Amino acid sequence: MAFVLYSLILLCMPVVAQEEIKVDCGPDSVTLRWRVLRAQIDPSLLLLGDCSPNSVLPGEAMFQVDLGDCNFKRMVTGDTMMFMNELTYTSTPKAHLKSFSYPVVCAYERPADWEPPIFDPVTFHTYGQGELVFQMELMKDDLSGPHLSREYPLGSFIPVFAAVEQKAHQPLILLLEECTATTTTELRSEGLVHPIITNKGCLVDSKTSNSKFEPRRQVAEIVLDLQAFKFAVGEEVYIHCKLLAWDPSGLDTIRKGCHYVKAHGWELLDDPYHSNLCGCCDSSCKS
Template structure:
């Protein structure tokens, strides 16, 4: 990835309810990061640790190890002065009834910024829609979701960051969901000859079963971040992504109101509370629609949206 970096090892000591002295060791490499969490007291369930969106590479009752690429696990990239920082979070999910409380620790790898690095500027691809007292928005983002995308061209296999959001104007707090998303070569989905399914079945990211696509950990309930791996569909042509956004009661998740993605080796996982991932079991069959409960004065609000054009290019 880069031949310039500041190698460092970070030792942190953490004390919490149910945890004795626990040690976190971070080793930042050129393309890979190794993080080791050790707890001699063995109070925590090692399987419940996550580094960003990644599960442990290996774990024992006393040690959790992550060997991951900087391009994975929802690492966020930030350029500041002469530094290029990749940041993430190590978090412990805990479990129902456990006396070990959930916690989060920052993870930072710092590298020297290349002298010839500069951002590529272009007109951002975004769309805004108003419905009743809500304002829906969807756009292409940069790699760490900190601002608009720097390009609308993506090599096959690279990640396409997309963020959808809803502004809650004089409305109770709402959860933003993506119910359906498909790709087409036209901005009018009704005239499309071929499509590529990304999200279907009331919030199931089916593309994640065959690619590295995933929902990122939420920063706000009213925002949903999607890392979509560039897929083989009409390479070199303009592509539009058509989605149905849905604002809903944060406490009203069920089989028809959810955000689920597939985690290799673990199965379907519910973004907003993995403990209740059984909600996602219908993703491999049919998530039937049922009469909607009201998230306030009226039902949840849908909004059709389209983002593009963007271009996926072949690596060959």
């Protein structure tokens, strides 16, 4: 790799004098010379990243390494490409001089044609892992807590709140993929059924009512304002929903939240400018 040498940054720790170390940042390698002014330092105990010195002489250690070796970290910011590492010294328990580290950073002008590497999924696999805890509740109008009554006048609004607790997982957006009202505690085909959300996130109930998604307070939460409808009068009604946690930047026709706005049409909850993702809500939303 060929880089234009831009600058050299040495961050010195107060334990060692600056004249004891010399670093030369080449186009694709680093040469580091450490001169020992203290007799009690054993230069063979030095490491640059995870590399030992190439040569050790009395009072001196030399490293000549490639930027792709020794656990160098690369960071690109704006027009600068930096390679970062640490020179460390690990002393023995009874040694007079304690262990120390010395940050070394080589900074270059970023090549004009440089782009982030693209990983081939055939040979490189990435995944996120972490426990996801979902919750769902019928809330008070101001979302301050659960609604104490389970009775709603016809035409009133039922705030349906759902959230995912991500813990150590990467950030996720919560979507309601399907919601159905039934008269049974288990979702079955028999009995009375009223579709609320179908077709991978389309709030079909909003076409014939004032039901809608509320603007998000957090991406990991979603609030559906469901207008109470005439259904199974005198019976208990259960709402069954399928929740989906997904990459916030990965919305598409099968991972979305859409509601119908009168005199306007289908609108995407999280970005009305991309409401074209809702164009399939009146037909069939497929991958």
